[in-house]
Amino acid sequence: MLKEIDRYLITKDTGYYVDCTFGGGGHSLYLLNKYKNINIIAFDQDTDSLKRFNENPELQKFKDRITFCHDNFRNIEKNLKILNITKINGLLADLGVSSKQLDDKTRGFSFNSEDFLDMRMNKENELTAYEVVNTFSKEKLQDIFFNYGEESFSKQIAQKIVEERVKGNIKTCNQLKDIICKVKRAKGKINPATKVFQALRIYVNDELGSLQDLLNSIANVLDTGARATILTYHSLEDRIVKQSFKENKSLKIINKKVIIASEQEIKENPRSRSAKLRVTEKQDEL
Ligand SMILES: C[S@@+](CC[C@H](N)C(=O)[O-])C[C@H]1O[C@@H](n2cnc3c(N)ncnc32)[C@H](O)[C@@H]1O
Numbered sequence: 001m002l003k004e005i006d007r008y009l010i011t012k013d014t015g016y017y018v019d020c021t022f023g024g025g026g027h028s029l030y031l032l033n034k035y036k037n038i039n040i041i042a043f044d045q046d047t048d049s050l051k052r053f054n055e056n057p058e059l060q061k062f063k064d065r066i067t068f069c070h071d072n073f074r075n076i077e078k079n080l081k082i083l084n085i086t087k088i089n090g091l092l093a094d095l096g097v098s099s100k101q102l103d104d105k106t107r108g109f110s111f112n113s114e115d116f117l118d119m120r121m122n123k124e125n126e127l128t129a130y131e132v133v134n135t136f137s138k139e140k141l142q143d144i145f146f147n148y149g150e151e152s153f154s155k156q157i158a159q160k161i162v163e164e165r166v167k168g169n170i171k172t173c174n175q176l177k178d179i180i181c182k183v184k185r186a187k188g189k190i191n192p193a194t195k196v197f198q199a200l201r202i203y204v205n206d207e208l209g210s211l212q213d214l215l216n217s218i219a220n221v222l223d224t225g226a227r228a229t230i231l232t233y234h235s236l237e238d239r240i241v242k243q244s245f246k247e248n249k250s251l252k253i254i255n256k257k258v259i260i261a262s263e264q265e266i267k268e269n270p271r272s273r274s275a276k277l278r279v280t281e282k283q284d285e286l
Pocket of ligand 1: 020021022023024025026027028043044045046049071072073074094095096097098099121210211
């Protein structure tokens with residue numbers, strides 16, 4: 001939804017814009033190419049994203065206009081202060097994991113794999129999905145699957161995990177997926193493990209807490225008239241963004257109706273099927 005982000009985000013073609021989720025740099029590159037006088041402050045908590053930024057010649061062409069912060073975007077205010085930037089002209093976030101992270105066989109995000117159950121976006125954090133699955137109580141697992149995956153079989157899946165892990169630790173994504181499939185049958189094309197994997201990923205990375213912290217900072221960092229565009233991929237994230245924009249008196253909602261991907265984009269990039277874009281604008285301080 002690059003075109004939509006461009007259309008809603010850019011209100012001035014100069015100054016600082018923050019890309020909260022740099023990933024492979026696709027969004028930043030597009031904007032830097034199109035707007036010759038903007039600078040980007042890029043956040044990503046994954047060292048692989050920083051490595052890509054340092055090693056990709058296409059991105060290095062813009063090294064004078066990109067400042068990379070290897071940090072969680074929840075720390076945006078702290079980082080902007082360090083950089084001596086008081087206000088920014090716009091902010092974008094494209095939440096969740098990247099296709100590179102999903103495809104990387106060492107990260108444990110994808111259920112059809114022999115990957116170690118890791119799921120950390122920031123490899124410097126301690127908590128892994130392996131630890132959650134093998135050490136958390138049945139009740140805690142059930143809560144995680146229900147609250148972060150909206151999984152209706154939470155109780156049965158948590159029970160099965162606790163029974164199975166007595167025989168030996170659950171180490172790989174395939175092992176966990178097979179346990180889930182003993183409790184839950186496949187319906188249509190969706191893998192029965194989808195919701196539990198989403199829940200574990202959200203929990204391990206404190207995704208909703210980080211998002212809430214970012215949303216709490218938005219009105220403090222945006223200049224008057226500047227906008228934030230947030231792309232979400234599941235209802236839990238979208239609900240938090242919608243609510244936060246609505247509650248903040250110094251933010252005006254720009255799109256009353258959520259923006260979704262076109263049929264054409266969904267055909268080219270199936271992940272965009274679940275994408276929802278919300279836009280807000282900073283109002284004049286009274
Ligand atoms: C969907 S991808 C973004 C892809 C990017 N727009 C591009 O064009 O390549 C999300 C990225 O955000 C990063 N990320 C997710 N949550 C984050 C957080 N709380 N703080 C910093 N980075 C985060 C992930 O590591 C991942 O690289």
